[in-house]
Amino acid sequence: xxxxxxxxxxxxxxxxxxxxxxxxxxxxxxxxxxxxxxxxxxxxxxxxxxxxxxxxxxxxxxxxxxxxxxxxxxxxxxxxxxxxxxxxxxxxxxxxxxxxxxxxxxxxxxxxxxxxxxxxxxxxxxxxxxxxxxxxxxxxxxxxxxxxxxxxxxxxxxxxxxxxxxxxxxxxxxxxxxxxxxxxxxxxxxxxxxxxxxxxxxxxxxxxxxxxxxxxxxxxxxxxxxxxxxxxxxxxxxxxxxxxxxxxxxxxxxxxxxxxxxxxxxxxxxxxxxxxxxxxxxxxxxxxxxxxxxxxxxxxxxxxxxxxxxxxxxxxxxxxxxxxxxxxxxxxxxxxxxxxxxxxxxxxxxxxx
Numbered sequence: 001x002x003x004x005x006x007x008x009x010x011x012x013x014x015x016x017x018x019x020x021x022x023x024x025x026x027x028x029x030x031x032x033x034x035x036x037x038x039x040x041x042x043x044x045x046x047x048x049x050x051x052x053x054x055x056x057x058x059x060x061x062x063x064x065x066x067x068x069x070x071x072x073x074x075x076x077x078x079x080x081x082x083x084x085x086x087x088x089x090x091x092x093x094x095x096x097x098x099x100x101x102x103x104x105x106x107x108x109x110x111x112x113x114x115x116x117x118x119x120x121x122x123x124x125x126x127x128x129x130x131x132x133x134x135x136x137x138x139x140x141x142x143x144x145x146x147x148x149x150x151x152x153x154x155x156x157x158x159x160x161x162x163x164x165x166x167x168x169x170x171x172x173x174x175x176x177x178x179x180x181x182x183x184x185x186x187x188x189x190x191x192x193x194x195x196x197x198x199x200x201x202x203x204x205x206x207x208x209x210x211x212x213x214x215x216x217x218x219x220x221x222x223x224x225x226x227x228x229x230x231x232x233x234x235x236x237x238x239x240x241x242x243x244x245x246x247x248x249x250x251x252x253x254x255x256x257x258x259x260x261x262x263x264x265x266x267x268x269x270x271x272x273x274x275x276x277x278x279x280x281x282x283x284x285x286x287x288x289x290x291x292x293x294x295x296x297x298x299x300x301x302x303x304x305x306x307x308x309x310x311x312x313x314x315x316x317x318x319x320x321x322x323x324x325x326x327x328x329x330x331x332x333x334x335x336x337x338x339x340x341x342x343x344x345x346x347x348x349x350x351x352x353x
Contacts, residue, residue: 042309043296046336049318054290054335057344064234064345067117068337070301071133072241072261072293075117076230077342081181082121084147085228085239086128087138089113092217094298102214103132105140105162109301114144117340122147123180128241128261129192130154130223131203133297139164150178150187154207154223161211172226186229188250192222193243193264229253235346238284241293243268245279255284257345261293263307265317273317277324281332289325289334290343291318304339 059065067075074085090106113119122145127135135155139162142149149159150170159169170178178185196202205221227250228239238255243264258280265273281289294314296307306314325332337343 043306044309044313044315046304046306046314048315049322051318051334051336053338054341054343055347057347059342059344063347064232065342066237066259066345067342068290068292068339069113069117070295070304070339071297072128072239072259073134074239074259074292075119076183076237077121078182078232078234080121081123081183082119083180083183083185083230084119084122084125084141085230086134086241087125087136087141088133088297089137089141089301091298091301092132092136097217097298100216100218102216103136104213104215105137107140110137110140110144113301114141119145123183124148124150124178124185126150126185126187126226126228127155128228128239129225130158130207130220132217132220134241135220138162142168150185151226152206152224154221157207157209158211158220161213172224182232184231186231188227188229188253189246190225190227190240190242190249191244191246192225193261194268195264227253229255232346237345238280238286239292240280243276243293245276247275247279250279250283253284255286257288257290258284258286259290259292262291262314262317262321263293264312265320266313270320273320274324274327277321278328281325282328287329287332289321289332290337291321291334292337302339 062079064078069075071088072086073088076083089110092103096103125138125141125147127138130152135158138149139159142159142164143162148168148170149155149164151172153171156169156171172187192201194201201222203218203221206223207221211219225242225244230237230239235256236254237257237259238253239259241261243261260280294306295304299305321334325334
């Protein structure tokens with residue numbers, strides 16, 4: 001009976017230890033959830049910096065306008081022709097991204113956005129690269145229009161996976177100029193922001209076969225990143241959808257406006273941010289700078305919130321940009337875009353005139 005009592009005693013101790021471990025693990029899990037929730041909820045506000053909204057001008061019928069639709073999606077319009085940079089109206093949630101859930105374009109959302117913003121004259125859809133937050137919906141948009149999709153072979157495979165006719169797909173050739181109405185578009189090879197571990201690019205690589213939806217967001221590989229120069233007789237805008245750049249790539253480019261993707265700059269440091277500015281703004285002579293891709297792309301379409309401070313502190317980035325502007329281009333102006341609002345890009349006079 002003594003050995004039996006010993007076995008029962010040992011089992012009792014093991015059971016008690018198991019309970020303690022389970023309680024301890026549950027407590028740590030709850031604590032971790034509380035910490036993550038606190039960090040996720042600690043977000044700077046757009047009002048924390050003193051940038052003014054883009055000035056309002058009377059939009060003449062032939063005025064060139066741009067409408068920011070969140071992240072780096074931009075609708076250019078001169079009254080006759082429309083060009084869409086990127087195409088991201090469906091918004092996978094943070095949980096979808098975290099757990100690699102399969103996602104697909106939201107047909108109802110896309111229909112609503114195309115109707116609300118009167119995208120009835122789309123000539124081209126041009127993603128800055130092929131990640132989901134730039135190119136997820138390009139196929140669905142093209143299938144609802146006659147617009148050409150311009151981009152890398154990876155972008156072409158996103159379109160093919162959505163059944164876009166081949167004659168609407170144009171794979172970029174280096175140095176080529178694309179004409180749409182009075183717009184001339186130049187697509188310049190660039191570099192993605194080094195946002196991944198050790199300065200890598202997240203979801204790097206190429207899409208080598210038609211991308212069938214639904215698919216996890218990681219299926220939308222970068223492909224090739226581009227700077228996009230949108231020229232018009234009234235003026236020129238440079239779109240840099242990612243906070244990456246190739247030194248010297250834009251030395252021959254002259255622009256009036258730079259629309260600058262700034263997500264991640266705070267992580268790269270002030271020196272990097274200054275080189276980024278010099279490559280895009282100082283080198284092109286632009287007098288207006290409009291930050292884009294600063295909002296949390298996991299939020300629903302139309303909801304503009306900054307990302308968590310622990311991931312990217314936009315307020316620090318904004319302070320650096322103010323300092324850099326004063327150092328190198330003190331006659332330039334920084335303005336925040338307003339979601340869904342048409343901005344007149346090339347007004348007949350300056351706001352202070």
